[in-house]
Amino acid sequence: MSSEENPTAESLSSVLSPLLASGKYSDMKMLCGSRVFDAHINIVCSHSKEANERQVDLPENDPHAVGKMLDYLYTHQYDAEETGASLILHARLYVCGDKYDIPGLKSLSKQKYLEVLKTYYQHAVFGQSLGIIYYDSRDRIRILGMPQ
Structure with missing residues (x-):
């Protein structure tokens, strides 16, 4: 809700x-x-x-991601422009949620990542965003619902 x-x-x-x-x-x-x-x-x-x-x-x-993580902790939401570059932010926030054990942030950032991905799947930073998720999160590539 x-x-x-x-x-x-x-x-x-x-x-x-x-x-x-x-x-x-x-x-x-x-x-x-x-x-x-x-x-x-x-x-x-x-x-x-x-x-x-x-x-x-x-x-x-990333300081920008930490600021957005704090926004989430205080408001249960964070804002981000819907651009291809925001894939990086959502990936970093997913990793923050994973690393600092904040399930709601993981869920929200995954939802936002997948929503942006529908439009910007061919954006230049898509591969970089996958690298952030894969190398920095404990769950590896589960954000995409793929088995390990």
Whole structure:
């Protein structure tokens, strides 16, 4: 059920989203490259079994993908333009969901990846997106529903 269909989720999202944007009352930091994200341990830890520290270093992750992952943790959604290049973002978010044990993010990024793929399957980054999924996720190529 999307937040549009669930007024409680939409209401909660409208409260939590500004907290992420402002960093107000944040009690944890997520470091990714040169970016520092202020976050709230109760929100992050409620989604991921992997997150239980006040400072999390994510050196191998793309900062843009980490920002979108945080958007998801706070709103159960993330936005992305529907372009061929977004295949890379959805693949990276799938890997983040896999790596940090966030099943909802894995599911949403898979759904968005497959939706974009319908139009952009011949885009130059399609192969690169498969490489990200194959080499960086624990499930390898299950995103496409293919057996291992």
